[in-house]
Amino acid sequence: MKFTLEPGTEFIVGLPGILIISLNYLSSGLFIQKAIRVVPRCSRPLDGGFLFFMIKFFGGVFMGIKGKLKNMEENIKDVFKKINNLDELEKLRIKYLGKKGEIADVFSKMGELNAEERPLIGKKTNILKNKIETLILNKKQELEEKVKRDRLKAEKIDVSLPGYKPLIGHKHPISNVVDELKDIFIGLGFSIAEGPEVESEYNNFEALNIPEYHPARDLQDTFYIDDSYLLRTHTSPVQVRTMEKEKPPIRIIAPGRVYRSDELDASHSPIFHQIEGLVIDEEISFSDLKGTIETVVKSLYGENRAIRFRPSYFPFTEPSAEVDVSCIVCNGEGCPLCSYTGWIEVLGSGMVHPNVLKMSGIDPEKYSGYAFGMGLDRIAILKYGIDDIRLFFENDRRFLHQF
Numbered sequence: 012m013k014f015t016l017e018p019g020t021e022f023i024v025g026l027p028g029i030l031i032i033s034l035n036y037l038s039s040g041l042f043i044q045k046a047i048r049v050v051p052r053c054s055r056p057l058d059g060g061f062l063f064f065m066i067k068f069f070g071g072v073f074m075g076i077k078g079k080l081k082n083m084e085e086n087i088k089d090v091f092k093k094i095n096n097l098d099e100l101e102k103l104r105i106k107y108l109g110k111k112g113e114i115a116d117v118f119s120k121m122g123e124l125n126a127e128e129r130p131l132i133g134k135k136t137n138i139l140k141n142k143i144e145t146l147i148l149n150k151k152q153e154l155e156e157k158v159k160r161d162r163l164k165a166e167k168i169d170v171s172l173p174g175y176k177p178l179i180g181h182k183h184p185i186s187n188v189v190d191e192l193k194d195i196f197i198g199l200g201f202s203i204a205e206g207p208e209v210e211s212e213y214n215n216f217e218a219l220n221i222p223e224y225h226p227a228r229d230l231q232d233t234f235y236i237d238d239s240y241l242l243r244t245h246t247s248p249v250q251v252r253t254m255e256k257e258k259p260p261i262r263i264i265a266p267g268r269v270y271r272s273d274e275l276d277a278s279h280s281p282i283f284h285q286i287e288g289l290v291i292d293e294e295i296s297f298s299d300l301k302g303t304i305e306t307v308v309k310s311l312y313g314e315n316r317a318i319r320f321r322p323s324y325f326p327f328t329e330p331s332a333e334v335d336v337s338c339i340v341c342n343g344e345g346c347p348l349c350s351y352t353g354w355i356e357v358l359g360s361g362m363v364h365p366n367v368l369k370m371s372g373i374d375p376e377k378y379s380g381y382a383f384g385m386g387l388d389r390i391a392i393l394k395y396g397i398d399d400i401r402l403f404f405e406n407d408r409r410f411l412h413q414f
């Protein structure tokens with residue numbers, strides 16, 4: 012039986028229909044799927060996909076080598092068109108060009124052909140093989156490019172989006188004051204010294220002429236690490252450290268944090284800041300101290316500020332003086348800030364006690380010196396009009412950004 016199906020032929024699908032197509036397919040080697048239109052007969056419609064499957068199945072089983080070649084030649088382009096990714100392409104490459112692939116299959120069956128057909132079909136197969144290789148190559152390039160394009164699309168940075176603004180910090184008002192004072196003192200020939208906040212009991216008290224029984228220790232109660240170490244109560248131990256390791260002339264300032272076991276309130280904090288000063292040389296007198304302090308206080312609080320030295324007592328200086336400036340708010344008239352005295356105390360000072368010099372290995376017969384200590388928090392409070400010392404330690408950006 013031989014049937015020829017013209018393009019556009021309609022026929023009823025059912026077993027005979029499939030048989031007809033299969034036989035036709037077998038005999039002519041034509042791939043007729045495109046040429047026919049399927050009209051379902053049974054209640055469950057058979058669609059083109061099923062038909063296609065049947066054709067492929069029977070075609071595969073019965074198709075001869077020439078038919079197979081022709082089929083491949085005609086459809087290979089479409090087959091590659093449908094490929095969407097590199098994995099599918101690789102599978103297809105193996106299917107056609109692999110060791111057990113379609114092309115290898117055609118070559119292995121060359122023996123079935125007669126001597127005339129063989130070179131012809133051989134040539135055709137080689138041409139097809141080259142065609143497939145080119146198709147693979149082109150498809151591969153196309154897909155790789157697509158992958159690249161997709162990746163670029165996915166990784167694209169939208170530069171029009173606003174970035175995250177880094178939170179910029181702000182210099183602490185205490186640091187502003189320290190820097191200002193450093194500038195003033197460096198201008199006067201001082202250098203900067205440093206000491207640890209965990210200090211020995213010896214440096215903090217003993218070497219500053221405050222022995223164990225001395226009542227001055229009670230005024231500076233602090234946090235003890237153990238029997239011999241504590242959180243320094245003032246920056247004065249930096250005097251001891253400097254004198255122990257340096258020979259006069261000495262001219263240093265030492266800013267830093269200090270601790271006392273004070274209750275926290277608007278004007279007291281267990282942590283606060285000081286700046287220490289020490290000058291040791293031959294023939295240093297109280298007038299040197301006065302001149303320096305006057306220069307510093309005036310550059311800090313203004314030229315017109317009145318200054319007074321008031322006799323005082325510190326165990327490590329003799330004589331000692333406290334320095335007041337005329338009240339910044341009332342200019343000496345009297346107001347709540349200065350407790351109606353007209354004066355605000357800004358520092359303690361004095362001539363270094365001979366015992367202190369001696370204990371640190373400096374000959375008091377040859378050398379003399381002066382020292383002073385200022386509370387930095389107080390200076391910042393007066394300078395910026397801050398009414399609560401606790402604000403310095405909260406690190407609230409809204410506060411810090413005002414200075």
Ligand code: DAH
Nearest residue numbers: 245247359360361382383384
């Ligand atoms: N260390 C003292 C205190 O914290 C302040 C002081 C007074 C420092 C007199 C000095 C000085 O160097 O000479 O109360």
